Amino acid sequence: MNTSAEQVHQQILAAQAAYEQARDVEPVIRASWLEAVASALAGAADELVGLGRRETNLDEGRLRFELHRSVFQLQLFSSEIIAGEHLGAVIDHADPQWGMGPRPDIRRMNIPLGVVGVFGASNFPFAFSVMGGDSASALASGCAVVHKIHEGHLQLALRTSAVVQEALAEAGAPHGLFSTVVGRQAAEALVDHPLTQAIGFTGSTSGGRALFDRASQRETPIPFYGELGSINPVFVTEEAWDSRRNAILSGYASSFTAGMGQFCTKPGLFFAPVQDAEDVGALLAQELQSVAVAPLLSPKLREGFDASLKNVRSLPGVEVLVQGDEAEAPRPTVLATTADAVMAAPEILEQEMFGPATLVIQYRPGTNLAQLASLLEGQLTATVHGEPDEDLHELMTVLRERAGRLVWNAWPTGVSVTYAQQHGGPYPATTASSTTSVGTAAIGRFMRPVAYDSFAPQQLPPALLDNNPWKITRRVDGIHEPAGQKAENL
Amino acid sequence: MNTSAEQVHQQILAAQAAYEQARDVEPVIRASWLEAVASALAGAADELVGLGRRETNLDEGRLRFELHRSVFQLQLFSSEIIAGEHLGAVIDHADPQWGMGPRPDIRRMNIPLGVVGVFGASNFPFAFSVMGGDSASALASGCAVVHKIHEGHLQLALRTSAVVQEALAEAGAPHGLFSTVVGRQAAEALVDHPLTQAIGFTGSTSGGRALFDRASQRETPIPFYGELGSINPVFVTEEAWDSRRNAILSGYASSFTAGMGQFCTKPGLFFAPVQDAEDVGALLAQELQSVAVAPLLSPKLREGFDASLKNVRSLPGVEVLVQGDEAEAPRPTVLATTADAVMAAPEILEQEMFGPATLVIQYRPGTNLAQLASLLEGQLTATVHGEPDEDLHELMTVLRERAGRLVWNAWPTGVSVTYAQQHGGPYPATTASSTTSVGTAAIGRFMRPVAYDSFAPQQLPPALLDNNPWKITRRVDGIHEPAGQKAENL
16 A cells, blocks of 8 residues: 555656646636635535544544535635735836835746645644645645645545545646655655655654654755644633633633544643632533543554653642543543642643643742743644733733744634634744744745846746736735736836 | 854843843834944945955945945835834634634734844855844844854954944844854854744855754754855847847856856856857957956955866866966956756756856757756856747746746846845755845744734734734735725724
8 A cells, every 4th residue: 555665756756747737827727726626525525524434533523624624725725826815926117216226127926846745644634634734735836746645544535635636637737736645655755855845744743853854954955844743821810710710611621622632722731820629620520521522533643642641640740630531432631730840840831642631730829921931832822811901911922932823712723714824833833933834824835936137028927917917916116916906007 | 252152142142132122112113223223334334344445355336335235225124114014914803704614803913033143144244244134134023133243354244243233222222132243163052042043144055054954953943044055047048149149248247257256146157059169258358358356255265266166177078268367366267168068967057166257058059948957956046148029938937946036138146125036046045945035025034923813902912903003014804905004994
């Protein structure tokens, strides 16, 4: 079943050829390919969700929503590239009065990088897998994709891939624009290949760092967009705790157990002014009773979860607040420690438990939350439950510097695909904190700018022509012009 | 004179403290700091240019222009951050009808990274030195800068630094926001320090790669924006050659000798349909006679130039077209070879000669220029001299994939600071091809996005408030809104 290095080489050559054939197509054509893939995936929903049910222990509602999300993502990216947002077109007309001396005519646009390698994640068989965010954004940018399948849902991935390839072919996209490989040797061959121009990855910190190092140490280094580990702290202020403790605990219980705690945005740390640990434990236990449990995604993942839970439970100062169990479908566990213990040994904040477990950190009234927060590593998200008029500037500033998304009086699980979305964050949350793997800004990761200096109109690409034939959004002589209208002045 | 590791540590701590004090100031305040630095540099022009004259072998006109360019750059960045372009603010209001399910209110903006290390270059004592593009863009982004001085112009750098620090202090910027260090040990300490968040570098391929590796292999890797080597090929089509050979040769002679050939955009390769090598040599020799020569920037650089010239001259198939000399102020050298020799041994295209020398590649009529171009490595620039109506799509596409800036019927030396400018390119031209070190887009390198999810207005930063108090440019619900006006709907 594993793809040989030679086969990977052949697929990359085919991907490069397809990229070269497709790199200059008009955005509306490329958008029609994304739409075709979206329709095909939606049309195959019953079959794909059925395969997912067999391989992943995820329930039908979750799988259907995740597939719907992936379909929507393709449609949103389609509209985004029709508007030309990804091209980042900028036109500076020649200006003899320019402040540093006469300015030639300079125009810039983004071009796709070429062949991109994408690694599927175990925990989202649709949204971060074969046609998940990385693949969709790479295709939207104009790149070709070679996707490394996550073997946790191999049959689903193979079938999804077939649906995607068939839809692309029917829509007229060149053969080879999207293909999949299997196995560790194939993964390494993909990162090493001279034609591979970038990698999108979602997975573990250790595996991701090893591949990041590999990509950085190539003769020609390539960008490695890796989403690694995150523990997603939640801070509850004293005021919020006093005014709505029960509602917050209820939301917490349901967020950390969503998807059996196997979300990269799972709230794994919960800082609260708990004074009545027994009460809180009882309340959480009650909330958790109604949580439906299922086996974890894979035996390997389960093994890792058990080990990390055991490790955190054994740390000095850590107690069990809600006892889970070790059944095949494990009941959730809530551990607890104190802010004092954390100040004494901050590494307790760096232990990710990927599964249904979380750690409550009890802080005493008057504790400086910003100081506690400053002990945190880089995170995908940081959440604050507080009252609107509290002065939380210091805490927010510390969290802002440690996370890619701040959440206010809500929960970090559930990441909408939008224009403003940011799913990223400082290392070790990701290896490229200035980029996002969710939302329309994800497309730009797989492009780079090229300037056209002093060009004759006959030699310019359409995106940079004065009359704007593609009607895309551009910045002209410093002023932003919206998409959808041709320039009037020419 | 060299800065000790301990002193570097202290400066970085001071820079971090200054960054923390300044990170939230309103753009107009930060802009006033840039303006103050610009005014102070302009005011100190006579003194600074005088120092430059003593240390660099560069003539007064060149130095004055370069200082003027640096001053203008600060002013342009000032207007750019007042418009909020660097913040990349995006607002998605909550939308219960959003296609993938109800969307919460999500808002994104860029925040500065923190302390940035900047390495000065030997060849631009102002434009890529103490207050050159990297420092100016890092300060504009809201970062603090620790600048590693290039010792080729030590006294000038120290004096420039004093002028900058004084101007910042008078304008009210926090102490420590900008400082300088000297020496190799200090350079390494700067790259290694845990508080250093990014590096801007301009220099040699070998030195740059070593520092890139160092930055990538840190426990927490940081982005390394390195501009390394580039040979900047020029392609002359047969039609252009036939119609205006002499004008092209004249432009070529003056471009490759500008700044004694010590520009990163110097045209080092010139592909032309030369059939009359003797004539061309004579014409070039005549053009070069009027070029004023000067010693190179430093003895070390001269040593490198001599070695690289000797090396290329000794390659099989390479001849001397115009004989230079080995005087302290050396006359320029033009070497020549054939497209056939290049096809047989493409590594001849990878030998940068940093100084007044260049290589003409004679191609036969009918040669496929795109095929020749496909042998090139990554470049900062690629230039084509052709006729407007020629079909050069294939050549342009190959060059576009190998360069950051394409130049049409003009010369790559001279890089204007504008909105559309792109000074970058695929490795080994740079280590970060999706970024630019010249132009307003350079500011974004030192920032990363943060999303605010479901926030109460009282807790939002000003840039993301509905009423847009800073009057910055933003994208709201997918639509771009220009700077300079408050939102009307709220």
